[in-house]
Amino acid sequence: MKITLKVWRQSGPKDSGGLATYELDDITEDMSFLEVLDVLNEGLITSGEEPVAFDSDCREGICGMCGLMINGSAHGPEVTTTCQLHMRSFSDGETITVEPWRADAFPVLKDLVVDRSAFDRIIQAGGFISVNTGAAPDAHAVPVPKENADKAFASAACIGCGACVAACPNASGMLFMGAKVTHLGLLPQGQPERDARVVKMVNQHDHEGFGGCTNIGECAAACPKEIPMDVISQLNKDLRTAMQHGR
Secondary structure (H helix, E strand, C coil): CCEEEEEEECCCCCCCCEEEEEEECCCCCCCEHHHHHHHHHHHHHHCCCCCCCCCCCCCCCCCCCCCCEECCEECCCCCCCHHHCEHHHCCCCCEEEEECCCCCCCCEEECCEECCHHHHHHHHHHCCCCCCCCCHHHHHCCCCCHHHHHHHHHHCCCCCCCHHHHHCCCCECHHHHHHHHHHHHCCHHHCCCHHHHHHHHHHHHHHHCCECCCCCCHHHHHCCCCCCCHHHHHHHHHHHHHHHCCC
């Protein structure tokens, strides 16, 4: 395959940045998108140019580090992580535009790398439990309704990649935060902090500069782990309950 990449290049947070165009003609349809960026960087390094900075780690769709805007869509044309997106999803001769996540709460550090530590601070604000569950057999001894267990497990699948924020016109982090609130709030171990958790996390979310949720649904549509929008409803329910309790 021959493709044209238009890649966002930005030397640092204070640089205005811009798109740079690169031609690649040694691409196969079995390559992942990150492997294509590897090929690009090998060529840039060989020619004495600065390689494109981008995040990656596991390259197995687990860690969520690889988030990119590809042709205007979070993670590209498929509902998956960027590292699991393969070139068979594109056409020979296609021009592909690659940009970083666009959100005030995710400032660009360099090229395609953004600072997603705002997510970490939201989790630090309330995404934890203080209950000592003991060893695995002890935790399994606590009865949990299957419906709650299934919903908690599905919510815990969130990998914090930030695609929900990048896809949302408001740059809201409510799907991410809703997943964390839901998976802890549905389990017995999460009850002691349940009210305080949602209040602290919402306050931190707003402090970080994320936008408000207007139920557009782009977040759930872009989520590679298919977190449903009803976690946002659960978050709002928990927040309303916490406010009624005077938290």
